Amino acid sequence: MVFLGDSYTVGVGGTGYVARTAAELGWVAYAQGESGTGYRNPSTTPGQTVFGDRIAGVVAADPDVVVVQGSTNDVGERPRLVQAAATDLYAALHTALPAARLVVLGPLSPPDVDAGAVLALRDALAAAASAAGLPYIDPVAGGWLTPPDGLFADGLHPNDAGYAQLSDDLAAALHRLGY
Known part of the structure; x- marks a missing residue:
């Protein structure tokens, strides 16, 4: 299984969820994350x-399952442009990995990011x-990591307790989807 995502996939702030x-x-x-x-x-990092x-990195792992995670890093981008980029990504992954099951894990709502955005x-x-036609897991609607007290290393990244809860919630959601 490949997790494609951002700093949450990397595990910034703790040991991560992957x-x-x-x-x-x-x-x-296999984590294919970049903060x-x-x-x-x-990002602003070269x-x-x-x-x-x-x-290409996702395909090289030859996964049976790909979880695309995130990302609050797109807050500030026009939602319709993010939607178009997501549509292109999902189509490209399906073309490159026709037998793999794709799952979309939406963004969480950390304390320091505008909830409306x-x-x-x-x-x-x-x-x-x-x-x-992909399953979408919605951490915001599920109330994941709320209230945030004791679950974040900073206002953006979960700490170990937050990542543990994220892992448990994600595993439960994937089980409900038949994974």
């Missing part, structure tokens, strides 16, 4: 890329996933 989620599901995981990135935001520019982004990604 290994724990994979262990809970009995999967071998500060998103569907449209390549060499970092948007999700769509990392397809996260909702607009969430709605754009949910629409792109729906149009592609």
Whole structure:
């Protein structure tokens, strides 16, 4: 299984969610994460890329499942442009990995990110996933990591307790989807 995402996929602020989620599901995981990135935001760090520019790394892992995570790093981008980038990414992943199962994990709503902007982004990604016929997991609607007290290393990144809760919530959501 490949997790494609941002600093949450990297595990900034704690040990992350990837290994724990994979262990809970009995999967071998590969993290294809880069901090500060998103569907449209390549970050300000040289060499970092948007999700769509990392397809070759995802394909190289030859996964059975791909979870695309995020990203609040796209807050500030026009939601319709993020939706278009997501649509392109999902189509490219399906073309490159026709037998793989794709799942979209929407953004969380950390304390230091404008909640209204996260909702607009969430709605754009949910629409792109729906149009592609992909399952969409909505952490905002699920109330993941709320209230945030004791779950964040800073106002953006979960700490170990937050990542543990994220892992448990994600594994449960994936189980409900039949994974």
